[in-house]
Amino acid sequence: MKKIILSLVAGIMLMPMSVKADEGMWFLMFIERLNHRDMQKMGLQLTPQEIYSINNHSLKDAIVQFNGGCTAELISKDGLVLTNHHCGYDAIAELSTAEKNYLKEGYWAANRKEELKPSSLFVRFFVRMDDCSKRILSVVTPGMSEAEREKAINQEIAKIEKENNEGGKYTVSVRPFFQGNEYYYFVYQDYKDVRLVGTPPESLGKFGGDTDNWEWPRHTADFSMFRIYADANGNPAEYSVNNVPLNPKHHLPVNLSGVKENDFAMILGYPGRTNRWMPAGGIEQNVKFAYPAWVEGSKTGMDNMKKYMVQSDALNLVYASKFAGVANYWKNRQGMIDALTKFGTAKSKAAQEAKFNTWANQPANQAKYGNVVANINKYYDMTNEKSRHDNYLQQLFRTSAFGTISRSLGRQLEMYTKADAAKRAEMAPAIEEMANEMFKELHIPAEKDILAAQLALYAKKAGYALAPTVEKLAKENNGDFTNYVASAFDASIFTSIEKIKAYLANPNDAALTSDPLYVLSNDLTAHIGKRSDELMKAQNDFGASFRLLVEGLRESKIGTTLYPDANSTLRLTYGKVRSLPADKRNDAKVNNYTTLDGQVKKYKKGDLEFDLPTKVIDMNAKKDFGRYADKDGSLHVNFLTDNDITGGNSGSPVLNGKGELIGLAFDGNIEAMAGDVIFDQKLQRTINVDIRYVLWVIENFSGAKHIVDEMTLVK
Template sequence: MKKIILSLILGIMLLPMSVKADEGMWFLMFIERLNHRDMEKMGLQLTSEEIYSINHHSLKDAIVQFNGGCTAELISKDGLVLTNHHCGYDAVAELSTAAKNLLKDGYWAESRKEEKKPSSLYVRFFVRMDDVSKRILSKVNDKMTELEREKAVNQEIALIEKENNEGGKYTVSVRPFFQGNEYYYFVYQDYKDVRLVGVPPESLGKFGGDTDNWEWPRHTADFSMFRIYADKNGNPADYSENNVPLIPKHYLPVNLGGVKEGDFAMILGYPGRTNRWMPAGGIEQNVKFSYPAWVEGAKTGMDNMKKYMNQSDALRLVYASKFASTANYWKNRQGMIDALTKFGTAKSKAGQEAKFDKWANKKENKAKYGNVIKNINKFYSLTNEKARHDNYLQQLFRTTAFGTSGRTIGKQLDNYVKADAVKRITMAPAITEMVDEMFKELYLPAEKDLLAAQLNLYATKSKGYAIAPMVDKIGKETNYDFTKYVNAALELSILTSKERIKAFLDLPSQGLLDNDPLYALSNDMISHLNSKSDEIAKAQNDYGASFRLLVEGLRESKIGTIKYPDANSTLRLTYGKVRALPADKRNDAKINNYTTMDGMVKKYKKGDEEFDLPVRLIDLNKSKNYGRFADKDGSMHVNFLTDNDITGGNSGSPVLNGKGELIGLAFDGNIEAMAGDVIFDPKLQRTINVDIRYVLWVIENFSGAKHVVDEMTLVK
């Protein structure tokens, strides 16, 4: 323990002292030294120990990472978990059928026995963290290549993770920060028996659809509820009817008082990825090469999925999750292009780098930093066209079922062929299960259209960088109409039929697999994506070292203004205030920091996929039947704004007041500040949140599930 405390003190002393109140995604272990005083001035009433403690229960114990990509929070003594509707979307879609469509109609379990278990869903509790920078960096030196450095780092990481997992009880993750200049380890505990408690109908949970996504004003009930189960001793356990609801170390009380302009707001969550140290060349590459290809590839996938989703509810369920994910990033990347271009972010970064280059080439700095900017810019100039190419190909992989078959089902069959007879017996059931799951999420006629359209886009638009050889050959032979080839390939391939795959398991053949047209095509594309010329490989090695030195030098020279590490799916705290945007005639609210149910009903379009509403909600709103969840002004507040600094992965994060009470649920950002992953804009950056009172109203008044609300600790 003494070693841990000493490490914490040294880590705190090494971190920069200057902070900005609203900007920053902060480590909880440093809040006492770096943030607590600022937070108190803004309205925090908790001690730092009440937020983060190793030895006692604290706020951190109520926050979980949800299924690896979102955040959630415990809100009852019986393990009730709240997260976003879009975070629970896959699980709800899996539990839905055309006959009983929970995604469309909503669902609330009337008892614990009716809570539904998806096949794969887990939550991750954060236990503790510590600084291991000195230990890891002592294993590397400047003479190493990036691959040699990575190998040495990974070897030490493996040792650290083994030392701290207590025989497999915990999951331990060592992560790099400040571009590999610092390292911390994180200890987690995973619970895998997580069951659906309830979800509003899609017309509320996704109200506004793609049109309103990333926009303000919003009127969305973006929430869903689950429950964590454990064994009788509170330990993680596989699903069993004998499991009991988890009794958490801490859960969040729910505040019914509402919010007003200037109120303190704190968010804890697992932000996925920011790139605020990204060089100017990287921003330029994204804006002009990577993101346009991403947007076009995503739109091609969405158009072809939608064509079939519109045919039936059953097909809509098949592609619901993939479409939602694709659409979310499609709009995000277009917003990034627009925002980064509008604000001239690459130009401002280039100005900073020019100052750095001047400092770097001073006599005392030249040996270490002199070539940093030159190496970084060389790498981007060599890879701009490859970045465009790679994004077209990656969207093919993301939106088609068989594009990546070479490394999914095809790879499993390849391993099966090469295994001996005894090992095959143990492998077959897992492959069969994988196949059954795979075919739940595809429809062959749709997959034919998706693959043909994406191949055409990839082959005709990736002109600045050589495309995969097999795709190139087929394209030239068919005048880039891939329809006939794809139709034939899917008819002939063993990978497109459960029966053929299971027959292959009975009589495996390496020759049959190697000559499978889909397997060969997928392997050709995957191999090409992962290949690079010697020139690019050398530039990439120099870039890795130079980017690390750029971040180190920016911190050392004080030219850099960023005082916190980029987000990387580790638990962070961000704090700010409830804060309005300029008045907007589209919002009926008195102050443009919240929206009302009246405003939502004004958007209502009967039968519209994005703006339809249940008749019951319209009737309840007409009678102003808001119950105990109405605001002081008599209206039903739906969503509200804060100026917290969040990104993807924060979806589902709790918004807390100064007492640590739940006031809302973060679910989105505004498109005007879409460049936020690269540069924080204090004027425009906003977090869009569901008002917790609207969440409770939907559960109790609209859905009639008061028993769920009764589990919570409500504070007036």
């Protein structure tokens, strides 16, 4: 481990030490050397070994990646897991029916037998990490193309993963950092028997809906609870009634004292993706080409889902999860456009690159770095229009169940058609199950409208070179795809379970390859991946040049970023509870928290986003907050910190200096939406659920005190 620390520090010390303490997403294993002293000054009372240790239990053992896209934490000795409501949303929706709608009504298991198992849900524990940069980089040479380099690296990665997975016991992931200038491998252990323990009703868990998303002040109970089960020896196991709750190495104590301005706060989690090293051309491309198309395509899909979702609870459940995911990024991307434009981020990056280019073309550096900036800018110039085109098409894929049908169910039917009778008999049940699962998450009238609207938008706005089938249909139908889609759905074998079963009984290659939805999907999915020889060369040069840009920025000490971009590996960020300027929309005395009274003031009876259970209104009127009231007499709902987080941190624990749970991270503020590209010291905030509000919802509102009794409460 000492070798690893020295290796990273040697690289980092090439950068100027000018980043403030609350910026950065840091590896836990380097905390002692890089951050511990700063954290102590701010209020940390833990040793580095209490945060990260391989041989003894530590904070890392209480943090899990939740279902591959969020973060969660262990909060009891019996495997109780806390994460965001929006992180558990898919599982809650899957377990819900029109008769037992847990999204709408909430759910709390009265005992372990009532905890509900979704079909597919897992958590991932971080075991250890190590530096494999020298080994990986020893297999590449400067003369390799990017494709050759990738092949050589992937071959070495496969060896490292096999060497460290202990016969399949662990999942091993080798990840690049600093744009492929360093590599580390991470060892994980996955648990797949994860069951729903409880969730508040959607009126609390999603209070404010899309209107309040990415906004402050917030008043949202964005949490849900699950439990990890293991075999009798504590090992991962497939679902079984004989499994028992996991006894974790560490679980977080829960602090009931609340927070105040400037209190220390640290967050551990799995941030998904940042682009702090992105060149100016990439930022400009996103702002002017890619993100506007993303926003418009998302809105088109959302509008066509929504007009069916409002028709019934059953249809709302069909599209609730997909709509929530699309809506989240729709608002995020518009916020990114606004923030990056406002702050002139591309301009400041361009100035940095101009300074770098001067350094790069000094005689000592020119051979290695001289063409870096020119190659990067050439690539973006070539791909601006394509990025707009691709984003319109990607939103079609994201919102229409039939845009990629040729790559999912269609591919299975291809293999089925070519198989012999024995193999077909083996494949048929799995294909039927795949089709059944697909049809649970779509409504044919809605799918017709979504696909027709997205095709019309793509044909009208995408520019570049349209997919040939769409270009032909647009000319034939004057840009209106309504009739074409209706007839395609009528003729397709993919639009009902009955048609798919009939095809399985009598497969016919000609029927499949001429199917109108299959033909359309094949054309769209093939088209988005097409690259001319000229573009492939520019892409190759860009990959090598971007890697050299990052290496050169670190070597030349131009710029201020010290840490690698987020890439879904466990990181720690630290800062403090920190208010925003006074806001008349917030009734709190200090604009770093919100109250239940403020939530009730937003209440709109029957509104999809701002309705509330009558019981909440009554309890607020009586100030029935029990032991979770703040010393000021109110019930605090959400609070602000200035931690540096991004997507993937959803559900991350907010901890005080003793490592005690004080809140649950769930959002950021739209004013600092450029945060994935540049950290704003003044405006960037993390929005968190106050843990006292979480417990009040569980115990006082929901009557599930037995769940709170599992936890270790401190004050």
